[in-house]
Amino acid sequence: MDNRDSYLPDSVHRAPAGQAARRRRGGVRAVTAVAVVLAVGAGGAYAAGVGPFAGGDDGPDPAALEQARAFLADWAGGRLPSAAARTTDPGTAQEVLGNFTGGLDIAEPRLVAGEPASAEDGSVTVPFTARMPVTGLGTWTYRSKLPLREAGEGRWKVDWRLSLVHPRLSGTEKFRLEREERDVPEVTDRDGVTLPVGELPSLAPVLGQLTGGGTGSGPRGAVQLVDRVTGEVERTEVRFGGTEGPRDDEPVRTTLDADWQSAAERALAHETEGKNAALVALRIDDGEILAVANSPASGFNRAVSGTYAPGSTWKIVTSTALLLKDAVALDDVVDCPKYLTVGKQFHNVETSEFPGATFRKDFTESCNTAFIGLRDELGDGELGEVAGEYFGVGREWHVGIPSYDGSVPAARDETEKAASMIGQGRLQANPLIMASVTATAVSGRFHQPTITPGGAGGAAVPTTPLPDRVVAQLRELMRATVTEGTARGLADLPGEVGAKTGTAEVSEEQDNNGWLVAYRGNVAVACVVEEGVTGGGSAGPVVHSLLKAVPE
Template structure:
């Protein structure tokens, strides 16, 4: 049985009702909705275009200006200003304020259509309202503004409740109902229960499984002001709920997830995230964030991947025979391509081989090879062999990466080292690492049976062998020596990604051990080995065996 509780606005009678359902597991998650304040009510009027076009029998431009200003004030939250443009400012102010607050509307978008003039000289401006209801979605409907010329001159909006919404009246009001949707039971790959209490980093993820990923649900009802009787449903939010007694089976592994949660303590309070997944099929074993609550940056973050992207750059160069690991590719301190590029701590390795450039993460050496790749070639390789930029169906919302074609030589130079406009996150870079290790891309998934619409080509065995050798050398003699004391023949790549001139760099580290690939980013971590290194060391130390 549900038990509604409500808050009542005595002025307009808006009621927000929460229907509580028996909880089984999990926590109710609040989903923030960000809306853009905008109004397009006749922005082209000055040019004689759009809904305020002037012609024979057309409305007075002064009326249309007033309508445009009213809609702009309403959309912009300037309710006192909007009310002052009506024939009843006090009533308008109260109704507009209670309408948006009572229905939890933030940032309406109001779009005007073509105005008309009636025989009595009044003007009507139709408009479409898109009302974002916090945490649920947008409620869209149409209404219209009546305007009348005043005896003392000028035009005002002829105030009526129905202009806010055609069904709003002296006898009917709206009520927002939110369904208190507890997260369903969620299990790991072995059937063990996963809850937000035991695994804090999964709190945001568990809410995304609710209703099969539909998230929160609710409705806006039209009710009788006097009796509260429901007269109709204006709109509903969310999809049909998955029965709470049907657990959502995930690919997560409780042991890996627990170790990932604990490893986040090595972030020293900085924003950080990591993903661990299987190399052979892309199944996600763990994802963790610091802080644990809030934004799931592990799969939805957008970061420059820095030098971890050199795995993809190296693949592109090796695929076309543009370089071999033993070729000499000098590594100077600086290289200027429109701007000055340098290595971390301005290191240099004169006469270095390409293999040495990879293990020491030499930016200038990689940039010097930019002319050996076509303008779109890096992005083409990322998409064709690594699936980056294709649409992934992970089982929860995810950002799947972007590798734009460079706009100029400076941006092309930056893209060679994972900067410029290249965007990724730990999920993407864990997948890149897995693909480099096995040669075959597998779409990452967190629920079994997720559809896969990607299409990729396996890397040649020769390229896979070269990548694995260089990544292993990066651990034994290069910038990922932080992992050198761990067993398992680990291969890795560090990364340092510039954010801005005023902020410390982000630190990255990706690694592969056996059938597991991991990736970690630490915001403002300065270097990958120094910031992400201890996190992945902790993770891999805590779980010495690969999942079966």
Template sequence: MTDVAPLTGPGQRPVGPGRGPTRKAPRVVVAAGLALALAAGIGYAAELGPFDPGPAIPDPEATKQARAFLADWEAGHMSRAAALTSRPEQAERVLNSFTAGLDISGPKLTPGAVTAGEDGAVTVAFTAKMPVTELGTWTYSSAVPLRKQDDGTWKVEWALSLVHPKLSATEKFRLEREDTAGPEVNDRDGNALSSEKYPSLGPLLPQMAGGVRGGPRGAVRLVDRATGKVKATEASFGKKSDRPADRPVATTLDATWQAAAEKALAAETDGKDAALVALRIDDGEVLAVANSPSSGFNRAVSGTYAPGSTWKIVTTSALLLKDAVAPGDVVDCPKYLTVGKRFQNVETSEHRGATFRKDFTTSCNTAFISLRDKVGDEELGDVAGKYFGVGQKWRVGIPSYDGSVPTPRDQTEKAASMIGQGRVQANPLIMASVTATAVSGTFHQPTLTSGGKDTTRTTPLPREIVTQLRELTRATVTDGTASILADLPGGVGAKTGTAEVSEDAPNNGWFVAHRGNVAVACVVEKGVTGGASAGPVVRSLLGAVPDDPS
């Protein structure tokens, strides 16, 4: 039970009778005056016309200050946010106490309507979405009051009610968690899974249990500061399970594969952030999901990365589906190709007069970019969604990011999309699934637990396309950039990838592979090249587990 207890201190011009010699003149003036008065009355009634000053127009500088305050609060820069207020010390203390005491991380504060009061004050409404760790998101509305200072600047007029309308000198919030022992989580063969034995599963076990059982439960209560009495419940999280408490949760994971994946990441990544997923090709069941570091963010399933040249599996599928190229066609591979910006191959390699098969196995960026006019602007995204399920809603059993392939905004971005750059985003789960679909022809939604409804809709790849993709990935191992797997038995196929992050940071390294009924994908952040960084991880995994699970 955690308390959040910041404390605070407390008309018309008159018309003359006229001087004309006749009596009609005054009547005309009076009539005109009456008409004017009536018109004015109508104007007042409708709040229109020259006598209504209209609503005050908020000073844009006030809005700018409110937005800056919300942005700093959202980013966790409490001292900077507090400095924009009329009471910096109290503001910083309350903001820190509110956020830490309620286990809030990554708040989202969205500015809304702006109003100006008759006294010159400005109010900016906002919506707060407060993620409470391991429970859910608490959403509410509040407002930022601002007042102009003597020097002409604007300051946030600090008040507890700014943070939440019900936070006051007499009432505060308290986070209550229900102490529920999580159910046992087992692998596909009934072996118990624990974070002690499989560190990468530490953050995932509660999620996998929660997807089947009620999951963590708790509430944000409004309480009296003096007595601690609950006045109201502001947010409730989780639900009670109707399943027997002693019934273990079954997963698709394989303890042998999970252990090998953890070991491969620990041994082969030189301490770099990395992630790996292995899954069954015939049904999408996940055998292993591992992250390095093992605690914290699940980059294997929820990460958002440019997949680099591993995405050329999808690009190749789009080209083959249109009969725009054949593996034996000559598609030149120069060192550079300029499409708005200069693109190049890894280590500025070139293969003049190369066939498309050579371009694939050596991962030639310039050759693939040169074929961009063979596919429509939306076609790469359409193929990714229609055949590979990328971008559709997946129900894996834990929170997942399911990919994005936006329509390119210009030719430069289209060129980048052809090689898995630009705004194309994926993660190891997606790329393992892409590999499995490419070599089997059929997309199977990846799953970690049973019971998740599959709402995806895809079309199988034509058999001749699958045959060509299998031949190309196999040739990448025997004659191309994935030769690190060449000594492994089982007709292994693979594709390497190098993904540019920024001009200042080293590239991420990617590697996808398939053997028998298993597809694997690995990313190593700042790994420079896929073959040199992610390749050894996949080699270690496949070498340690020679037999596919039944």
């Protein structure tokens, strides 16, 4: 057994507890858009001054919520000195946060703030959900609260105490990680070929999550609450892995393809310039996963469990919602100005503009302002309804390994609605979700993604097929994005390749995440590169390398 503690210093042990509705075949107005992320996700995502608490005199001071979100973003992003500086006890806070995540092998926490509440004494409490990926084991999810108090001149500080890290962390109790080492079973691909796990490093965290057909294979462990003095276990907070040992006579069977997996890992290794990145490739006709790869390969499975704003790749879903109700046609004029103000100023990447552009041009050049200009054509919750009903996003998926299945909450104000049109605001997805979205868009039917042959079990995800006319339009738009738009970097590949690029804003302190989704033949691919700046420039080379390496 390998035991690891979330150690704390002795001093801490003693501490007390536009007018798009006027659609015309020659002139729909447009809008803008680099958006914002209100949730704190992989890599840390934060934006101030947006959402239901941006402005207005009722409710908690927006500055308190802003400070809480900034603290969570810094903690999630590993910027511990910055996070600690936002508290009333920076020295202790930095040491505790570092020991907590380091001692428990937590890689890239995902922290999502909830609704703030004011107390009679003027303090503010912001609840949050913590998803803590324990390296090689799984994700520990719990809820806690951030207390904040005013520090003068309109400034707020997180009122430091151990219990904000976890409600049970105290001066007398701490957490300990226990691992049980187990033999790595044989893993086979879809054709029964043994996968060389040592040569495919991204499979390590995936293997740890696979059910292996109920054999209980993979690593096991637990996070336990123990007495600081005696070490006595007081309770088990979370347990990872099955209760049975691996059976040597039964390999772990997967839907993976050895060629696709190998090509995906090489693409991430050679084309990401050392940045965090993730990729998923799956079959369009049945949802079976051919490759899932992460960079770095060890630790958190970003490809399947990450929570990212999908950026302009989400315009596939937005376009679907608009086309379903005939709110726009491909040849309608939807102007693309540099800027548009909807509570905040939105703009296009590099402040580009396309006066008199058609909707087709807006899609292929990924014009944010044009899409935001069409926001009045959709109800506040309509994007989420379309995402769930047709694409299965936000429903309970049964992939065969733990997955995050997306979130598309209804817009709470006009600014958030504008941001949602271009895949920002509180929208969250990952490469698995966006590969599935792409597959659904070009085939018309959602297929439950799975990494285990025959499906992962559980109830089928209820969805509605897309009309053929909408599928034809989506394919036309994605193909044109390759032949004449922002995904021109894929134009030299053989076969009919369609794609959509995406650039997702994270925070003022971080470069944008780069996205690209694509399809060719019976395969859909999605890739995200953290701080990749643009989708075409960062995720584009990764997808190009992958598709070039594997025959059509």
